[in-house]
Amino acid sequence: MKINISNIQHFSVGDGEGIRTTLFVKGCNLHCPWCHNPENLSYAPVQLHYKNTGKTQSCGRCVETAEILPQLLEDRDFFEESGGGVTFSGGEIMLQAEAAAELAALLKQEGVCVLIDTAGCVSYQEFEKLNGLVGGYLFDVKTADAEKYRQIGGKLELVAENLQRLLADKQNVTVRIPLIPEFNTDTDSIAGICSMLSAMGIKKVELLPFHRLGSGKYEALDMVYAYKDCKPLSKESLAEIRAMYETCFEVKMEG
Numbered sequence: 001m002k003i004n005i006s007n008i009q010h011f012s013v014g015d016g017e018g019i020r021t022t023l024f025v026k027g028c029n030l031h032c033p034w035c036h037n038p039e040n041l042s043y044a045p046v047q048l049h050y051k052n053t054g055k056t057q058s059c060g061r062c063v064e065t066a067e068i069l070p071q072l073l074e075d076r077d078f079f080e081e082s083g084g085g086v087t088f089s090g091g092e093i094m095l096q097a098e099a100a101a102e103l104a105a106l107l108k109q110e111g112v113c114v115l116i117d118t119a120g121c122v123s124y125q126e127f128e129k130l131n132g133l134v135g136g137y138l139f140d141v142k143t144a145d146a147e148k149y150r151q152i153g154g155k156l157e158l159v160a161e162n163l164q165r166l167l168a169d170k171q172n173v174t175v176r177i178p179l180i181p182e183f184n185t186d187t188d189s190i191a192g193i194c195s196m197l198s199a200m201g202i203k204k205v206e207l208l209p210f211h212r213l214g215s216g217k218y219e220a221l222d223m224v225y226a227y228k229d230c231k232p233l234s235k236e237s238l239a240e241i242r243a244m245y246e247t248c249f250e251v252k253m254e255g
Ligand code: SF4
Pocket: 028, 029, 030, 031, 032, 034, 035, 036, 037, 041, 090, 091, 092, 119
């Protein structure tokens, strides 16, 4: 079966435990204005034109799952030593759950653990295709406010239902919260997320501070980046936000 991919990144950091290879796929059903992978929003291939270097880069190709297996296995010695593996990310990998399941099964046969990085806005049937084949989910929770989820193309009820069903099905779930200025870093937003996740029995969360590393890609794609002038959160703000989450959870913060 074919899978629509954009990139394979070796020695990734921030995509789960240990040394990992991350497979990025094309296509997302959300449109977060802070997204740092704008080249993966569309299913269609795109061209990035970097004006400063004159370089052009094509992004997006459909490949057979078996065709990319050797590339995903290249660093397997490092996976074994570090407790790492392969992470499927995007875009939204769950929109290609069948192909992802086929690839996860091939990797499982090779003894490689797969993690799924998802925003969770698909029907639970898609997760059922992967449960049992993957080592776990890196599950993004962006807000506990239904209207804010709607604004970015998501659905809070669906995210909450999927999270609860994954937990009930004893899947290994890491809840990750992107910290986005003017979206979810005010006290009320944090209190809302804390109360929703505590009610589900979540004990640990990972916080992912906003960064602007994707801004060059917006320029190269000739796309407007709404967060272009948004400053990353200060050390002090991050410490305050962390402290608020720590009143409810064990907290790990990226960076
Ligand atoms: S869910 Fe992730 S990939 Fe999709 S738009 Fe939001 S940040 Fe980007």
